[in-house]
Amino acid sequence: MYPIMLDMTNKLCVVIGGGKIAYRKVVPLLKAGANIHIVSPEICDEINKLWIEQKVKVFLKEAEKANYEHAFMIIAATNSKEIEINEQIYKNTTENQLVNIVSDQEIGNFHIPASAVRGRLVISVSTGGTSPALAKKIRNDLLDQFDESYEGYLDFLWEARKKIKNSTISRTEKSNLLFELAKEKYKNSEIERNKFMTRLQDV
Template identity: 90%
Template sequence: MYPIMLDMTNKLCVIIGGGKIAYRKVVPLLKAGANIHIVSPEICDEINKLWTEQKVKVFLKEVEKADYEHAFMIIAATNSKEINEQIYKNTTENQLVNIVSDQEMGNFHIPASAVRGRLVISVSTGGASPALAKKIRNDLLDQFDESYEGYLDFLWEVRKKIKNSRLSETEKSNLLLKLAEEKFKDSEKERNRFMTWMQEFLVD
């Protein structure tokens, strides 16, 4: 497997299935800005709420190839192994496909993930043990607490300033490494001091 972070903004993602498992796939995709279509004869209350709020489109019907033939991403989350397999057979090699009932059948799987602002923690065991992946994710969340949210916002802003400064490439690289030091995570005073120091090197 090749790990990657995808920009899903306005990408068509078709989820086949309307139960709790399908809902769990919908939530992070909504946060990522995907254009979500759900195809299922029945939907759970949580999906119905999202539909009522016009956050997703729902098609109350049995799935057909035309429902997902133009999708960027397809997630088959029905309770029928046969339907899930048929969906996979109808997809093209250029589509991202996740078959919930058989991780080996699709071409990607969804890791155990958590978000702390700009920090995204994802853990995969290659399908060997989703339970262990979740345990490792939770252990990492204990290590990377809420303080990282503000720290990463600072790193985002200061990185743009460094790249737009008059400093040499070597100096820029050294500064970016220095910013990973613990003192910048723990001290807002250190961050402000650094930002003030940076002002004289910025390009007008």
């Protein structure tokens, strides 16, 4: 598997299924700005709320090829355990579509890691479908290590990096400043961050 961070802004993502599992897949896609269509004869209360709020489009029917043939991403999250249904969905897709079959990682061409977000920090853990439970445990362990303080730290790094990249100083000077940003003192001290940003006003 090839790890990647995808820009899902306005990309058509079709989620087949309307239960709690489907809802859990929809939430991070909404945060990523995807254009989400949900296809299912029935939907849970949480998805219905998103529909009422016009955050997703819902088609109350069994999924057909026409519902997802133009989708950038397809997630089959039905409550059905019939493998034939999931296999048929995958067979109806093209080689250029991203397909995740929640109930069987071997059928689709990508799977979704256990993830968590701390501001600009994204922590994702995958066991290649071997043990989702272990992936979640490792993710939670990492969350204990990278606490909420990293949100402010990464915002600082983002702003500082932009200023350095846009400055008129030499490439060597930029490299030196970017290297300095990695020092531990900036992670633990807002005073040091403010000093650094003050220095950047003169570059």
